[in-house]
Amino acid sequence: MQCLSERCLARANILQAARGYRHVLGRKMRFNGLLLCNISKYITPSKHRLTKSVFNIVDSYGRSSRWNRRKLFTKVSPAMCHDGFDEQLDEEKYYFDASLVRNQFPSIILGQSSPVELYDGNSDDPDTDNILTADSSMGSTVVDPSMLFDSLGSVAHEFNSFSSYEIESISDQGSPGPTTSPSVTQNGKSFTKQNKEKSDLQCVVDDPTAPFELVLDKPISCVPAISKKKCSQLESCGFHTIRKLLGHFPRTYADLQNAQITINDGQYLIFIGKVISSRGIKASCSLSFLEVIVGCEVAESGSASACTVSEKNNGSKRTIFLHLKKFFRGTRFTYQPFLYSLQEKQKAGDIVCVSGKVRSMRTKDHYEIREYSLDIIRDDDDESACAEGRPYPIYPSKGGLNPKLLGDIIASVLDALPPDIDPIPKNILHMFGLKSLRDAYIGIHQPTNFDEADLARKRIIFDEFFYLQLGRLFQMLEGVGTRIEKDGLLDKYRNPVTNAVVAEEWCTLTKQFLKALPYSLTSSQLSAVSEIIWDLKRQVPMNRLLQGDVGCGKTVVAFLACMEVIGSGYQAAFMVPTELLAIQHHDLLLNLLENVEDVPCKPSVALLTGSTPAKKARLIREGLQSGEIAMVIGTHSLIADKVEFSSLRIAVIDEQHRFGVIQRGRFNSKLYCNSLTSRLVENTSNGNAKGEISMAPHVLAMTATPIPRTLALALYGDMSLTQITDLPPGRKSIDTFAVEGNETGFEKVYQMMREELDSGGRVYIVYPIIDQSEQLPQLRGASADLEVISNRFEGISCGLLHGRMKSDEKDEALRRFRSGETQILLSTQVIEIGVDVPEASMMIVMNAERFGIAQLHQLRGRVGRGARKSKCVLLSSTASGLPRLEVLAKSSDGFHLANMDLLSRGPGDLLGRKQSGHLPEFPVARLEIDGNILQEAHLAALTILSESHNLEEFPALKAELSMRQPLSFLGD
Numbered sequence: 001m002q003c004l005s006e007r008c009l010a011r012a013n014i015l016q017a018a019r020g021y022r023h024v025l026g027r028k029m030r031f032n033g034l035l036l037c038n039i040s041k042y043i044t045p046s047k048h049r050l051t052k053s054v055f056n057i058v059d060s061y062g063r064s065s066r067w068n069r070r071k072l073f074t075k076v077s078p079a080m081c082h083d084g085f086d087e088q089l090d091e092e093k094y095y096f097d098a099s100l101v102r103n104q105f106p107s108i109i110l111g112q113s114s115p116v117e118l119y120d121g122n123s124d125d126p127d128t129d130n131i132l133t134a135d136s137s138m139g140s141t142v143v144d145p146s147m148l149f150d151s152l153g154s155v156a157h158e159f160n161s162f163s164s165y166e167i168e169s170i171s172d173q174g175s176p177g178p179t180t181s182p183s184v185t186q187n188g189k190s191f192t193k194q195n196k197e198k199s200d201l202q203c204v205v206d207d208p209t210a211p212f213e214l215v216l217d218k219p220i221s222c223v224p225a226i227s228k229k230k231c232s233q234l235e236s237c238g239f240h241t242i243r244k245l246l247g248h249f250p251r252t253y254a255d256l257q258n259a260q261i262t263i264n265d266g267q268y269l270i271f272i273g274k275v276i277s278s279r280g281i282k283a284s285c286s287l288s289f290l291e292v293i294v295g296c297e298v299a300e301s302g303s304a305s306a307c308t309v310s311e312k313n314n315g316s317k318r319t320i321f322l323h324l325k326k327f328f329r330g331t332r333f334t335y336q337p338f339l340y341s342l343q344e345k346q347k348a349g350d351i352v353c354v355s356g357k358v359r360s361m362r363t364k365d366h367y368e369i370r371e372y373s374l375d376i377i378r379d380d381d382d383e384s385a386c387a388e389g390r391p392y393p394i395y396p397s398k399g400g401l402n403p404k405l406l407g408d409i410i411a412s413v414l415d416a417l418p419p420d421i422d423p424i425p426k427n428i429l430h431m432f433g434l435k436s437l438r439d440a441y442i443g444i445h446q447p448t449n450f451d452e453a454d455l456a457r458k459r460i461i462f463d464e465f466f467y468l469q470l471g472r473l474f475q476m477l478e479g480v481g482t483r484i485e486k487d488g489l490l491d492k493y494r495n496p497v498t499n500a501v502v503a504e505e506w507c508t509l510t511k512q513f514l515k516a517l518p519y520s521l522t523s524s525q526l527s528a529v530s531e532i533i534w535d536l537k538r539q540v541p542m543n544r545l546l547q548g549d550v551g552c553g554k555t556v557v558a559f560l561a562c563m564e565v566i567g568s569g570y571q572a573a574f575m576v577p578t579e580l581l582a583i584q585h586h587d588l589l590l591n592l593l594e595n596v597e598d599v600p601c602k603p604s605v606a607l608l609t610g611s612t613p614a615k616k617a618r619l620i621r622e623g624l625q626s627g628e629i630a631m632v633i634g635t636h637s638l639i640a641d642k643v644e645f646s647s648l649r650i651a652v653i654d655e656q657h658r659f660g661v662i663q664r665g666r667f668n669s670k671l672y673c674n675s676l677t678s679r680l681v682e683n684t685s686n687g688n689a690k691g692e693i694s695m696a697p698h699v700l701a702m703t704a705t706p707i708p709r710t711l712a713l714a715l716y717g718d719m720s721l722t723q724i725t726d727l728p729p730g731r732k733s734i735d736t737f738a739v740e741g742n743e744t745g746f747e748k749v750y751q752m753m754r755e756e757l758d759s760g761g762r763v764y765i766v767y768p769i770i771d772q773s774e775q776l777p778q779l780r781g782a783s784a785d786l787e788v789i790s791n792r793f794e795g796i797s798c799g800l801l802h803g804r805m806k807s808d809e810k811d812e813a814l815r816r817f818r819s820g821e822t823q824i825l826l827s828t829q830v831i832e833i834g835v836d837v838p839e840a841s842m843m844i845v846m847n848a849e850r851f852g853i854a855q856l857h858q859l860r861g862r863v864g865r866g867a868r869k870s871k872c873v874l875l876s877s878t879a880s881g882l883p884r885l886e887v888l889a890k891s892s893d894g895f896h897l898a899n900m901d902l903l904s905r906g907p908g909d910l911l912g913r914k915q916s917g918h919l920p921e922f923p924v925a926r927l928e929i930d931g932n933i934l935q936e937a938h939l940a941a942l943t944i945l946s947e948s949h950n951l952e953e954f955p956a957l958k959a960e961l962s963m964r965q966p967l968s969f970l971g972d
């Protein structure tokens with residue numbers, strides 16, 4: 001029992017005002033009744049001049065609109081020692097949170113009376129209005145004025161006969177923990193506030209007309225126990241829906257029982273402890289600091305358990321003291337109110353979770369932490385906060401919201417969550433050992449142990465991957481005609497068996513092209529072509545990823561696929577990310593076609609890039625539209641709206657991850673929208689033409705980045721995979737050296753270069769930037785170094801190649817290097833993709849520590865493409881960068897290196913900053929370690945789609961999928 005201060009009563013009043021009525025002495029009474037009681041107490045002694053009119057207004061309170069009630073309150077507030085309603089609400093302590101008020105003041109005892117419960121909106125009272133619909137109900141429920149005054153009379157009588165008000169906090173009677181709200185007794189029935197909340201959200205689920213996902217996507221304002229003020233606070237921080245709020249996962253968990261046993265200087269540790277003191281101290285006129293001392297019980301070395309919040313000392317524990325310090329420079333930080341507000345943020349007795357780097361102080365068992373983060377787990381007077389032994393969730397703060405408050409709100413939302421909110425069918429959950437969605441939310445926000453948190457995390461990650469895979473496969477199925485074809489396609493993903501068409505069955509043009517090659521295909525090149533041609537012969541559009549290490553010979557495989565299509569009377573498009581590469585491929589293809597013999601007519605091949613002169617570009621577009629041009633090689637220009645094809649049948653996309661899903665998809669529209677010309681229909685006699693024309697083109701995507709399987713699945717979950725696993729014969733391994741770029745290092749490297757050039761080799765020097773930069777003086781620039789290198793290697797001609805050069809200049813620079821007119825090519829990363837100069841035999845990478853391992857592997861792949869033994873020197877500007885580069889010296893396996901990069905730097909870095917823009921974002925999952933969950937999610941998505949291609953049988957899943965907006969999720 002404690003004394004009810006005027007402020008407490010005012011606070012209770014605010015609560016009542018929000019609810020509109022309350023229970024008094026077991027009887028429901030409108031708020032105005034209670035208000036009148038209170039007002040009479042407050043204002044009669046002071047003979048406030050508002051007394052009369054306030055009484056009148058209160059009389060009509062039950063019939064007032066919400067706005068008028070607010071006005072009423074504004075008038076009543078002065079009588080309650082406040083400047084106004086807003087002031088009452090604005091006070092930190094007066095947070096308009098019904099649950100908090102109820103937790104602390106669930107009932108009022110008026111003198112000898114039995115406890116008067118504050119209104120709790122319990123749904124088991126048939127008369128109780130639904131708070132979710134409070135807006136209308138509060139205004140529309142009219143209270144009989146006579147009843148009002150009856151109640152008023154009786155209450156006022158009792159009220160006036162007591163000099164003090166007492167309050168009984170039910171939570172004082174032993175509250176179980178943070179997840180359990182105090183139970184309140186009303187009319188002899190025991191109930192919890194969760195019951196009420198559950199029913200509010202439950203009613204949404206029970207509504208047969210309500211779409212399934214409505215629960216999670218309901219606005220946050222529908223959650224009981226969240227006041228309007230808090231609601232707008234949450235909304236302004238981006239928590240508009242329950243989903244958003246529940247998706248605010250803890251950044252870590254504090255283990256209330258176990259902290260560190262050994263404490264070493266410089267370690268980053270998490271402690272749970274009790275605040276001993278908190279002081280804001282002015283050290284000088286412009287320096288102040290906050291010092292918080294936290295006492296933590298830790299186990300003596302060697303003892304198993306470590307740190308708890310327990311008061312009792314047993315033999316195996318000792319207390320250590322953490323001195324948390326934050327310094328502030330500047331006069332404005334030395335003012336007392338500021339320092340006071342700082343020190344008040346945590347008070348002596350608060351149980352806190354502290355993390356940061358520890359440094360031992362002179363006194364034994366005292367440690368200092370400067371860069372720390374502190375979360376209040378439990379106020380000294382809040383006994384219900386946390387149960388020991390559970391991982392305690394630590395929330396990242398958002399928009400200045402108090403993480404503890406956020407945690408409390410999340411807890412009340414969880415309590416109100418109906419059990420059946422899971423769109424994923426139970427058999428799938430069972431198949432992959434997954435928690436239900438509700439359990440997962442509870443497990444991640446309120447785990448009883450770390451294993452539960454792990455399992456919950458798995459479910460959340462599963463969902464991230466699952467909807468991505470489902471979205472991609474769903475989209476792919478939409479583009480496929482019949483049910484049988486769809487089934488066939490899904491089967492292919494589930495059991496990827498290799499189907500192939502042997503070379504004898506290829507069309508004449510393909511066979512002749514193969515014959516004309518200056519080399520024979522490797523076995524994996526051959527099987528890749530056979531596999532692709534098998535796909536090309538089907539009526540279902542192919543969606544295949546051709547993957548192989550640098551220099552393995554993917555280009556020729558793609559050319560052969562194009563020849564097969566052209567040989568059957570259709571067109572091919574070959575899109576590459578750079579102009580340089582487009583020109584190179586175009587020239588190579590023309591060269592190869594020159595040697596092709598015994599074909600009725602050689603296919604016409606065009607080059608279309610951004611630099612193609614307008615007139616020429618127009619002629620090419622006309623040729624493509626009429627069907628005169630059989631194949632076009634180019635950059636993004638190929639997917640421009642004005643480029644129309646007569647009968648596009650294959651789109652090859654080189655370096656696929658450099659293009660987004662939408663860009664890739666635009667080839668589909670080329671056929672559907674633009675290519676229905678009559679030419680092919682006229683030329684085709686078998687009558688199938690019409691159906692074939694309206695089919696989307698086959699897509700063959702290629703990537704030289706050896707993408708680990710999980711990453712490939714995340715990026716291209718809807719694609720079949722073909723891999724080239726061997727290199728053309730005669731390739732010699734590239735000797736790789738990691739060298740520190742000091743004076744001796746450079747001398748050594750220049751010496752190696754000299755030897756290479758003297759023996760007829762050609763050298764690339766790769767730079768991270770074009771021009772020297774003042775901000776980064778340690779980086780060498782290609783353009784700036786041209787003179788240095790030219791002077792150093794007199795008599796040897798040097799070339800320069802970088803992205804700022806014009807297209808023809810770039811082309812010319814590469815041509816000169818290819819022909820041997822220049823022996824040294826100073827270049828930026830522009831040569832990274834696809835540049836093929838077999839005579840290049842040495843590469844030097846300046847500031848190599850600036851590049852990712854996978855990227856360096858790609859760069860290194862520019863040499864060693866011919867018969868000559870090649871070398872690659874990786875110059876690091878610091879000695880500390882060398883160990884990472886040594887990895888490349890030891891391995892030339894692209895997949896191994898990519899995996900290492902993925903683990904050490906994450907997928908974004910593996911793909912490069914630009915490309916990683918196309919990588920889907922996973923808030924919780926980490927591609928580098930959660931690959932197995934991704935595989936399971938892929939399988940689950942296939943299983944679901946096999947059961948229902950259009951997801952009609954899974955409306956909840958379909959709704960969830962559209963909610964998650966798969967396209968933006970796919971990274972485009």
Ligand SMILES: Nc1ncnc2c1ncn2[C@@H]1O[C@H](COP(=O)(O)OP(=O)(O)OP(=O)(O)O)[C@@H](O)[C@H]1O
Nearest residue numbers: 519520521522550551552553554555556704728834
């Ligand atoms: N079977 C083969 N035998 C000999 N040389 C080959 C063979 N296949 C391809 N080549 C040659 O190997 C070099 C690399 O081929 P290509 O450019 O197609 O590789 P890539 O896989 O596209 O490489 P990158 O990933 O670097 O673009 C080319 O000079 C090509 O002529």
